Amino acid sequence: MVVIITGFVCANLAKKGIGDVAQSDVYVLRKSLFTPAERSFFGVLESLDLEGLTITSKVRLADIFGVKKGLEPSARQRAQNKINAKHVDFLLVQKSDGKPVLGIELDDSSHEEENRAARDVFVDTVFASASLPILHMPVKQSYDPKEVRQFIDTAINK
Secondary structure: OOOOOHHHHHHHHHOOOOOOOOOOOOOHHHHOOOOOOHHHHHHHHHOOOOOOEEEHHHEHHHHHHHOOOOHHHHHHHHHHHHOOEEEEEEEEEEOOOOOOOEEEEOOOOOHHOOOHHHHHHHHHHHHOOOOEEEEEEEEOOOOOOOHHOOOOOHHHOO
C-alpha cells in the first residue's frame, strides 16, 4: 500500500490529535538540498564514469558508522550523539551491496574557522577509525573532471 500525505491531511490529523504531528507553521521546504558549490561539484561527480558506484549526499555519520560494542552505556551514548548530527557532503557507495567506499567533503573558507576545523578533525578521525577514506576538496569556481576523478581514484586505492 502506498500512502501520500499532504499538508491538508497533516492539518486534519493535528486537529484530531492523532499521532505526534509536527506543528505545521514551524517547517519550511528548503530551496535546494545543495549549496551552490555542492550542486556544482555534484554535477562533476555525475559526469564521471564511476563504474559500480553511486553518489549519495548529505549522509549522516550515524548512517555510515556505528559505535563499537562493549562501551559503558554513557560513553556509548556520547559517542552516538557525536555522530548523529554530523554529515558528509557526498558518499560514494557500491551499487552491488551499499558498502560505503569514499566520503567527500567540500571545504570552503568556513573550514578555516576554529570550530569548523575541530569538526573536520573529528570527522576525519571517525573515517580513519573505520578505515574509510575521506577526500577533502577545496571549493572552486569550476572543477576539472579528470582531476577530480584522479583524486577519487587515489583516495579509494590508498
